[in-house]
Amino acid sequence: MEQHKVMILGTGPAGLTAAIYAARANLNPVVIEGNEPGGQLTLTTEVENFPGFTDGIMGPELMDNMRKQAERFGAKFVQGWVSGVDLSQRPFHVTVDENDEYVSETLIISTGASAKMLGIEGESDLIGRGVSTCATCDGFFFRNKPIIVVGGGDSAMEEATFLTKFASEVTIVHRRNELRASKVMQDRARNNPKIKWALNVTPLSVKSDGNKVNGLEVRDNETGETRVLPTDGVFVAIGHQPNTAFLNNQIEVDPVGYIVTKGITTATSVEGVFACGDVMDSHYRQAVTAAGSGCKAALDVEKYLEGSAFQDWSVSSTAVR
Template identity: 80%
Template structure:
């Protein structure tokens, strides 16, 4: 059974940044690629808000550059995903692809969170060509165009309000007659003149003009009639699901399933296990914040392996 000093689960911006920092610290990290090597950015076309790229960069290219940078410093990559973990004692054991077992002295979990999708025809085929799950990431590309936001919670209201900065109009599509969002968020959306509403309908399929989104087919829940809502962008805002099922209750999670970390550190409820990126961040979900948390996790791991305590007080202001 192979034993490693550090294992990193996931290869999004958080996991790859952690790999870069850990490799540069001569920790020889072993990185498990995950279900979506490169994370959600591999589903994004152009990334314009990652610092250092004045003219933007394609999502898959950015992630490949980060991977090669980690490999340059000695990170080793394993194809597959973690299907089980035993965190009861050190060294921890991680099962990959239900068959290969690895031991590690420290573990960084950066398995991310997957956006919930509608699961209707045309949706997955048009991700990156009009279908999106991130208004902050992709809103700019729909300047002056009609947009639909599917959802009825706070996230949908927030995304719709944000998208009014770019779109010619934003239509909120919801399957019920009433919203789940808080009153404050509802009022903010309803008071925005650029937001329209289509309620009590069920999305049926995403329509295409052959190359990109052209509309959303919906069914009226009362009459059963279908119609197409024209749009050039469809933002799915029905929530995210953190990828923590394989942990089976071994770490402290919040009510949704996100990993809880200690104070400003990346330390979890199990000593020697650290978390970074979207798997512990239900709020920001940006590539740059994920990358920053990956840096923190690698630095915390280095301190831990040196015998230093990593907890709330482990990060203090430098002396002036």
């Protein structure tokens, strides 16, 4: 079995940037794409805050460009889902799609994070029939219909603003009176005449007519009264869960599941394993910060393979926040 110098798990901005840097360093990286190549940006419309694009760029186009750039320098891409890893000894063994096995001296984990769900009655049963976590994927199906976005952060404001292109109106539902979103995103949503607000209410269940969504039941947190908000669609935008379950507790993670890294580096608790992007960043979660951490991971791997005194510049073990 061929042994690789570095394998990169995931192809979001972090993984692809790591691939570009590792390939340019002649490390011949092998990149496992996963079942969502390109990560969350492939589900995004226009990206306005990635440096170098004065008029913005579409998310899928940005990721496609990054992938082609990595390929240009020699990165090899493998389609498949990582079903297991063995970090007990080096070289590390990585199983893809339960059948194919790869061996590598080092690993860069950039598997990102997945959308969280509300966990309320009717939600899972109605996915694809009015419940969604991706506005760009499903917004088209709600032309001239009232829809709801649940959440109070930047992603919720972005989803709601985007959905006004299709919906007759968009109601933002949040369990607090205050929003977590940045001021610029809040202002953009509040200034949009098609966006309505239902704050300080808790979603209880998704209602349907037996076939598709027709309402969201909520409880008023002040009065305790319940009511049903009529809607044809419920878009959940309440955050993400890091994709680390496949590691099977072989690496140190924080209580939420984000990978813990050492000091200012991307080194993890397992020697030879590095992490970058949303899988280890519970705070920033931006394309540009993910890309930056991907660069760091590739540089860290290069130094590690060269035998540099890694411990001298990994100050301490701490979760990146």
